[in-house]
Amino acid sequence: MRLVRPLENLIDQLVKLPTIGPKTAQRLALFLLKVPEDEAKALAEAILEVRLQVFPCSVCGYLTDLDPCYICQDAKRDKNIICVTEEASDVISIERTGYNGQYFVLNKEFHVMEGHDLDEINLDSLEDKLASGEIKEVILAFNPDVDGEIMARYLASIAEAHQVKVTRLAHGLPVGGDIEFTDELTLRRAIEGRYEFME
Numbered sequence: 735m736r737l738v739r740p741l742e743n744l745i746d747q748l749v750k751l752p753t754i755g756p757k758t759a760q761r762l763a764l765f766l767l768k769v770p771e772d773e774a775k776a777l778a779e780a781i782l783e784v785r786l787q788v789f790p791c792s793v794c795g796y797l798t799d800l801d802p803c804y805i806c807q808d809a810k811r812d813k814n815i816i817c818v819t820e821e822a823s824d825v826i827s828i829e830r831t832g833y834n835g836q837y838f839v840l841n842k843e844f845h846v847m848e849g850h851d852l853d854e855i856n857l858d859s860l861e862d863k864l865a866s867g868e869i870k871e872v873i874l875a876f877n878p879d880v881d882g883e884i885m886a887r888y889l890a891s892i893a894e895a896h897q898v899k900v901t902r903l904a905h906g907l908p909v910g911g912d913i914e915f916t917d918e919l920t921l922r923r924a925i926e927g928r929y930e931f932m933e
């Protein structure tokens with residue numbers, strides 16, 4: 735069966751989105767066919783607007799429509815502490831914890847198995863900040879996997895060269911987890927991230 739060209743075109747665009755397979759793309763396209771014209775227009779405009787107006791902050795790399803971003807401009811935030819993350823989405827999660835320091839977002843996926851090189855990560859503005867002496871602590875908020883481990887060691891060596899303290903998130907056991915079935919890396923990080931326990 736052949737669909738008319740505009741429908742086929744929409745399905746072809748939707749199927750490029752993450753987690754959308756051909757069946758879901760078709761279902762979405764048929765759904766969009768029925769939405770009121772103003773809603774369809776608003777969706778198309780919203781997509782264009784983020785594409786044209788949202789960009790990484792030149793200071794921290796977080797997504798913004800103003801440069802520097804609102805976090806970098808906020809005088810009430812702690813200027814002595816900086817949290818390094820891989821993606822802007824990690825900042826959204828960390829903001830929910832009440833963290834009040836600065837950020838540095840790499841905005842670059844690093845996968846050692848895909849032959850990525852650490853030199854591809856642009857750390858110029860982070861190094862400038864470290865060199866200024868303003869930063870007292872760098873928190874490395876990388877995923878607890880092999881790539882996160884490699885990046886953490888690399889970033890730690892750079893921060894240590896500027897005599898800045900480096901910390902990592904404690905990757906503990908999941909609530910309801912079982913030590914017996916916990917993988918070695920998680921358990922090792924949980925032991926390293928142990929904290930003083932008081933009655």
Ligand SMILES: [Zn+2]
Nearest residue numbers: 791794803806
């Ligand atoms: Zn910023």
